[in-house]
Amino acid sequence: MSSPTDTFLQEADDLLAALEEALLELDENPQDAINIANAFRALHTLKGSGNMFGFRALGDFIHHFEDCFEKVRNGSAFVTPDLVAVALASRDHIAALLDLGPDTALTPELAETDRNLLAKLGEITGSDTLSAADRPSEDTASSNQPNAPVIERRWHIRFRPEPGSLGMGVRPDLLLAELSGLGRTMVTPQLDAVPGLDSYDPAECYIAWIIELVGPVDRAAIEDVFLFQMDAELTIEETQLEAQDMPEPAENDAALPDRGAEKTSTPAKGQASGGDSVRVQASRLDDLMNQLGELVIAQARLKAISSEIDDPRLSGTAEEIEALVTGLRDTTLSIRMLPVSMVFGKFRRLVRDLSSDLGKAVALTTEGGETEVDKNIIDALTDPLVHMVRNSIDHGVESADIRAAQGKPETATICLRAEQAGGEVLITVSDDGGGLDTEAIRARAIERKLISSDQSLSAAELHQLIFEPGFSTAETISNVSGRGVGMDAVRGVIDALRGTIDVRSRPGEGTEVTLRLPLTLAIIDGLMVRVDDDHFVIPLAAVEECVDLPDRNMVHDNGRRMLQIRESWVPYIDLDQLFGFGQSGAKGRRVVVVTADGRRIGFAVDDVVGQLQTVIKPLSRFHRSVEGLAGATILGDGSVALILDANAIVRRADAVRQIAA
Amino acid sequence: MSKTVLTVDDSASIRSAIAFALQPKGYKVIQAEDGRAGLAALKANAVDMVITDLNMPNMNGIEMIRAVRSDRTLDGVPIVLLTTESQKEKMLEGKQAGAAGWIVKPFDEQKICAVVSKMIG
Incomplete structure (x- = not known):
């Protein structure tokens, strides 16, 4: 490619030829608008390019020449033979200026011609022309003033692009990036004008920005960034420098305002934390x-x-x-959270007393005492744990000679452990005793008519029987436990806390009872379902999965309905029937599979609405005794949804079935 | 990928000056000699930005901007006008037609590069 200057000189020759031709045409036909326009365009291009490539004298001359022709073009002057003659002379003068070369001063002769031609042109067209030769040089004024500021200044800039600017290719992100190149910036978008999706036009920019800029910048530099944004809303104000504006790049990000609510950090765990504390009444x-x-x-x-x-x-x-x-x-x-160690602490004395009363050497270990649980749960937990620890020592831990015969350490160990798992807390009481005697439980349950003698139950189901009312297997009733009020009382309390009990036991190795409790009683994570026209909430902790209730893959067995889910058969309860709504024929129903009392059970519902976190309202005195309900909650639309107690519902359904059978 | 700038000008020297300024910076420059050719070049190439002269035969700069803005397939390409000091009113007209900015002639390499990088980075 030849250099742009060479290209220009070539082009200039063509343009001069075009100008000459247009002028000659005009001499014959002075009204010809096309040739007036052609002459004008040739001049204009010559001027623009001339200035570009350093032909300043040429640019200045044509500038005035063009002004005269502008008068012709807009009709305030006319093409006359005189004008054509002067214009042709001017054309020759332009050729001479081109020959002069770029960045060269006028010779006295050329300056003289320049002046004369412009004077004549002005005279003929009535324009006010002044030759470059007579004007003071503008060179000093045209260059950029290099008064670069060195002191830091703080600017408050508000910028809202004009409507439709995105469609014109305006890139606000680049402008913001350019601004941040000038100094340290803090950019806050203003989103209030962003409309809803239905009226949103992607080519429209709805956002305005507020930019705090600190740096050695003057107003002109900022205006320069927004050079092309003349129709945008733009305010640039200088504000006071503040202490935080001092150069501290590492701190800069932290100064960004966090619009979202900050996550409150949980207070330091454990009692040992030495921060100030305030005692308040629990009722407050x-x-x-x-x-x-x-x-x-x-x-x-x-x-x-x-x-x-x-x-x-x-x-x-x-x-x-x-x-x-x-x-x-x-x-x-x-x-409201308190460490579980507040409860655990009471057991040292209890274990010591029990161990000496029963003549069994027992050591207590605790783990996870720093785990925090809602105060109400802590309060309610003491009695069940006492029952469980008593049971473990009384029934679980063998006498010293049996332990010795089995090669176990003489001193038995009872372990209290707490840990947080998601939104739940797990509290485990384990012992290294003899484990649950499933045969004895079975015999006892048949004797107490809790099960029929031909009923086949899994070990887990048998273990759950110890929580049935009036169940006690200890062959000698001691004054420590075995009064038959132990474990069913435990279950009552845990149910009320919306918890579950899981028993694992291995003969000869020990028993482990795990209480699974919510962290708090006041709030529940639930799954909202619809049965008939009513909404119910199933505690999410109990929910395993949701499946469609198929038309097939269901069997009835001994009054129980079974549903095949993948490989296994899961019994399910039709809540519609259980509550006596009587609409169970509806199609497209769904089944929520829950874990209740250690079993997988399905609840057939009309629809699963979704997950929600909600505040539990206690039921009134009159309704508190209704089995199967853990409380109520008020939904966003003001209506009431009852919270289901999965365990109690399963038990109630069992009872209904047994009566029916 | 390098960005493509289309320069539309009936003056070859202006086009080559723009190409000379932008090519060393890694931009690809394609040229068209009037608005009509510019519009065709826009449709035939993936163009990131247009620098156009105002006064051109066949289709002038403002007519070309209007044509671009009314064609949904070409929407959003930034167009910058080349103007002279004496064309202030044309600048406004171009702005209303949908130009995103302007460059006043005479220009130098730095000015062209500054405007292009302001527009398309």
């Missing part, structure tokens, strides 16, 4: 929790309304409130 915490519960419900209603109205300002605020409520809820819950 309950009040706080109740009010928070109302707030959560009101917030859910707000969210429902905002999704109906679909106004981004409303939904933005609703989301912000949701985040704040979530944070507030976590904080409030964490206030």
Whole structure:
């Protein structure tokens, strides 16, 4: 490729030829608009390119020449033979200027011609022309003033691109990037004008930005960034430098405002933390929790309304409130949390006393005492744990001679362990005693008419029987346990806490009872289902899976309905029937499979609505005795949904079936 | 991938000046001699940005911008006008037609490169 200057000189020859031709045509036909335009365009291109390639004198001359022709083009002057003559002379002058070469000053003769031609052109067309030779040089003024500021300044810039600018290829991201190249910036987008999706035009820019810029920058440099944004809303204000503006690049990110609610960190675990603390009445915490519960419900209603109205300002605020409520809820819950060690601590004395009463050497170990649980759960947990530890020592731990015969250490070990698993806490009481005697349990259960003699039960099912009311297998009734109120009382309490009990036992090796409890009683993660026209909440902790209720793959066995899920048969209960709604014929129903009392059981429902986190409201005095309900909750639309107690429902269904059988 | 800039100008020297400025920076430059050829080049190539003269035969710069903006398949390509100081009113007209910016002639390499990098990075 030849150099642009060579290209220009070649092009200039062509343009001069075109100009000459147009002028000669005009001499014959002075009204010819096409040739006026041609002459004009030739001049214009020559001027533009001339200036580009250093032919300043040429550019200046044509600039005025062009002005005169502009008068002709817009009709305020006319093509006359005189004008054509001067114009042709000017054309020759232009050729001479081209020959002069770029970046060269006018010779006195050329300057003289320049002046004369422009004077004549001005005279003929009535233009005010002044030859470059007579004008003061502008060279000093045209260059950029190099007064680069060295001091840091702080600028507050607000920028909203004009409507439709994205469609014109404006890239706000590049502008912001260019700004951050000038200094340290903090950019905050303003999203209030962003409409809902249905009225959203992707070619439209709805966002405005507020930029705090700190750096050695003057206003002109910032305006330069927004050079082409003349129709945008742009304000640039200088503000006071603040202490935080000092160069601290590492800290800069931290200065960004966090619009979301900050996650509250849970207080330091364990009692050993030396921070300040305040004693408050437990009832005040309950009040706080109740009010928070109302707030959560009101917030859910707000969210429902905002999704109906679909106004981004409303939904933005609703989301912000949701985040704040979530944070507030976590904080409030964490206030109510106490370490499990508060309960565990009581057992050292108990184990020591029991071990000497029963003449069995027992050592207690505890693990995970720092695990935190809601205060109400801690309070309720003491009695069941006492029962369980007593049972372990009384029934589980063998007498010293049997242990010796089995080669076990003389001192038995009882272990209390707590750990957090997701939204649940697991509390385990384990011993290294003789394990549960399934045959004795079976015999006892038949004797107590809890099962029929021909019923075949798995070991796990047999283990669950020890929680039946009135069950006690100890052959000698001691004054420590075995009064038959032990384990069923434990189950009652754990049910009330919405927990589950899992028993694992191996003959000769020991027993492990695990209590699975929610972290808090006030809030429940649930699965909302619909039965007939009513909504129910099944605690999510109990839910294993949801499947469609097929038309086939179902059998009836001994009054139980079974459903095939993959390889296994799972019994299921039709909630519709159990509650006596009587609509169970409907199609397209679904089954929620839960774990209840160590078994997998399905609940047939009309629909699974979805997951929700909700605040539990206790049932009234009159309804508290209704089996199968753990509480109630208020939904976003203000209606009430009952919270199901999966364990109790399974038991109730068992009872109904047994009566039927 | 290198970005492509289309320069539309009836003056070969201006086109080659733009190409001279941009090619060393890694841009690909394609040229068209008037608005009509520019529009055809836009349809035939993946163009990231257009630098166009105003005053051209066949189809002038503003007519070309209008044609580009009314063609959904070409939507959103930034177009920059080459103007002279005396064409302030044309600048506004171009802006209304859908130009994203302008470069005042005479220009030098730095000016072209600064505008192109402002527009397409």
